[in-house]
Amino acid sequence: MNYCSQCGSDIEIRVPEGDSRERHVCSHCGHIHYQNPNVVTGCIPEWEGRVLLCRRAIEPRKGYWTLPAGFLENGESTQQGALRETLEEANARVAVEQLYTLFSLPHISQVYMLFRGPLLDLDFSPGHESLEVRLFEEREIPWDELAFQVVSETLKYYFEDQRRGAFRLRSGVIERLPGERRRYRTTLHE
């Protein structure tokens, strides 16, 4: 951020009076430009024990498999966002039910919310952001080709709960560990 979006003047980085964090503050009009985490909302589309995954047509993680999910838009609820993303990425209609996983990803300032979503029919196909969409049984899940850690964690809990015959909310934090390799630590709050 270089310029004030209100008045076009230069931005300086400083701690505003009464605040404890550095912010982007306009040197002319004083407007404080806060930056806050985004919500990613999506669902686990399910059909007779199988789960629908989308192979990403866009970066990041192009070519890897993921659950339909994306940034929550202004003016919509998290459930509406999950329905919209599922329609956009997989042309699939679901009945969004209870929240299943809620994870903070502080290293990328995101909060992920994934809902269980029974498919209403089998009429689905790749949306603009997907190369391929299909249903997977547990033994078919491409664990090494999943796009994001939050998707791996969610599917792991999902199939555990499916075997137990009872689903319950998992909430917690997924932190990326230092280093080049993609390594994470997941902490559940229970």
Next chain:
Amino acid sequence: MNYCSQCGSDIEIRVPEGDSRERHVCSHCGHIHYQNPNVVTGCIPEWEGRVLLCRRAIEPRKGYWTLPAGFLENGESTQQGALRETLEEANARVAVEQLYTLFSLPHISQVYMLFRGPLLDLDFSPGHESLEVRLFEEREIPWDELAFQVVSETLKYYFEDQRRGAFRLRSGVIERLPGERRRYRTTLHE
């Protein structure tokens, strides 16, 4: 938003290629300035059946009572944010436990997350943003002087569950109904 925060040029409002919504787009460098909902995180500080509330020293709703809560910051988890807000607004230390209410407020593009938080001690006092903080039994709650609908709903469920002796997550949507008066519709997803 009038100017591009990247290059300082004029902003135009249009639907970018491949998108379906109007965005703030730079007329010169083409940067798309997305605007998305914010997460508000906080807790229900509890002590032997009583709940700590803060009387707001700032607008909106100055002078009204609320639960300690505020905008999630970049790089923090929702639980860390709840702890921080409770410390900032009430100088109180809690053990943040499970998520208790999760509400979308689409009319103001916010997602509220309130956690149960047993107080670790009774050493609390008003922070900068509070006029007064104190513990309330159910019969003492100032229902007509609560700051926000999401606080009223959360406290209503909280005391219902306290009487039942079992607490469970409530998630849903709180919509503001049209008109001058503050009227809302709450829909739970269960």
